[in-house]
Amino acid sequence: MTKVTMSLIENKLKAIEPEVHEIIDKALDGRPISVKDGLKLMHVQDEELDCLLKTADLLRQRKVGEIVTYVFNRNINFTNQCTIRCKFCAYSEDPSSNKGVFLSIPEIQRKAKEAWELGATEVCIQGGIAPQTNLDFYIQIIKAIKSLVPRIHVHGFSPMEIYTGAQRSGLSIKTALQLLKKEGLDSIPGTAAEILVDRVRNLICPEKISVKSWIEVISTAHQLKIPTTATMLYGHVETAEERIQHLKIIRDIQDRTAGFTEFIPLAFINLNNALELQANVHGDIKNPTDHLKLIAISRLFLHNVKNIQVSWVKLGPQLAQKGLQVGANDFGGTLMEENISRSAGAIYGESLEVSQIRALIQEINRIPIQRSTTYDYLQPIPAQNSS
Numbered sequence: 319m320t321k322v323t324m325s326l327i328e329n330k331l332k333a334i335e336p337e338v339h340e341i342i343d344k345a346l347d348g349r350p351i352s353v354k355d356g357l358k359l360m361h362v363q364d365e366e367l368d369c370l371l372k373t374a375d376l377l378r379q380r381k382v383g384e385i386v387t388y389v390f391n392r393n394i395n396f397t398n399q400c401t402i403r404c405k406f407c408a409y410s411e412d413p414s415s416n417k418g419v420f421l422s423i424p425e426i427q428r429k430a431k432e433a434w435e436l437g438a439t440e441v442c443i444q445g446g447i448a449p450q451t452n453l454d455f456y457i458q459i460i461k462a463i464k465s466l467v468p469r470i471h472v473h474g475f476s477p478m479e480i481y482t483g484a485q486r487s488g489l490s491i492k493t494a495l496q497l498l499k500k501e502g503l504d505s506i507p508g509t510a511a512e513i514l515v516d517r518v519r520n521l522i523c524p525e526k527i528s529v530k531s532w533i534e535v536i537s538t539a540h541q542l543k544i545p546t547t548a549t550m551l552y553g554h555v556e557t558a559e560e561r562i563q564h565l566k567i568i569r570d571i572q573d574r575t576a577g578f579t580e581f582i583p584l585a586f587i588n589l590n591n592a593l594e595l596q597a598n599v600h601g602d603i604k605n606p607t608d609h610l611k612l613i614a615i616s617r618l619f620l621h622n623v624k625n626i627q628v629s630w631v632k633l634g635p636q637l638a639q640k641g642l643q644v645g646a647n648d649f650g651g652t653l654m655e656e657n658i659s660r661s662a663g664a665i666y667g668e669s670l671e672v673s674q675i676r677a678l679i680q681e682i683n684r685i686p687i688q689r690s691t692t693y694d695y696l697q698p699i700p701a702q703n704s705s
């Protein structure tokens with residue numbers, strides 16, 4: 319595998335369209351590229367596309383070197399009962415149906431303890447918006463986990479859960495977050511973002527929190543020094559321009575707060591959901607290269623977000639491995655049990671062993687390093703050759 323160098327990019331730049339050349343120059347200089355630039359990159363092909371992918375790889379090298387991180391974690395989806403019924407969601411069940419699952423607090427505790435004993439450092443706790451969930455319930459979960467496994471990192475509760483939990487408990491977002499933090503919430507998944515454009519949300523998840531409320535929850539968390547991830551669910555009814563608008567919102571928040579640990583593009587899996595039969599549901603994301611292009615654009619556009627994660631659950635381990643060669647530097651988690659994408663028809667399993675993740679990373683001559691949720695390296699870093 320040839321390592322991308324500046325001279326290789328310079329050669330490629332000679333043969334591409336001047337407008338794309340200029341955008342790549344900006345990105346290489348560490349300057350923010352504009353929304354118009356991002357949109358231009360969404361449509362590049364051939365030589366221009368090749369140059370974009372290689373530039374993203376070079377920017378990744380400059381930011382983090384050859385290390386690829388992963389986290390040993392377990393997903394605990396405590397309930398699939400949900401009244402929100404987003405059209406893309408294949409996981410949720412109507413609370414009045416008899417198909418719903420609702421884990422008891424001791425069962426959640428047991429799963430967290432088992433994960434810790436197997437070596438996990440994080441539990442990722444999320445669930446549907448069931449009628450009985452409120453802030454007190456989320457606090458009970460956190461307390462129960464921390465009482466049994468005090469050192470495990472609790473990464474939990476989407477902005478949708480926090481917003482609804484606060485509302486149901488009659489609290490402001492800030493007070494709700496302060497209480498969650500006080501009881502041991504360590505970080506928040508930046509899910510429920512989907513595409514941060516209200517036109518798209520009205521089509522795919524009209525009852526979900528608005529763009530404004532998502533930004534409020536995330537920005538308040540960052541102000542309170544609760545880190546979050548940032549995600550984007552793409553490849554359904556959104557346009558290329560709306561994807562870039564989403565990235566711009568993430569970049570602007572990061573400029574203000576520096577609270578995002580990473581950005582995770584999540585490919586939409588179009589099975590078992592209410593959007594499945596809609597025409598044009600994949601928009602312009604049609605083949606593996608389109609996913610790679612989006613990862614590369616994320617690296618260029620989000621110049622202020624250090625870590626770009628590939629989702630092996632959504633892309634599959636092989637395409638995720640390719641994503642690591644076009645700008646991404648994090649392989650995500652072991653997950654141990656992943657219910658949401660599996661319900662949607664994802665075929666890549668519920669879990670990857672640490673050894674499988676490490677092998678995929680080593681296969682492309684990169685260095686696998688286990689990390690904490692907040693990107694502290696949990697093992698020694700071998701010396702890297704800077705040539």
Ligand code: SF4
Nearest residue numbers: 400402403404407446
């Ligand atoms: S995505 Fe979340 S909020 Fe929407 S229906 Fe599914 S579980 Fe409920």
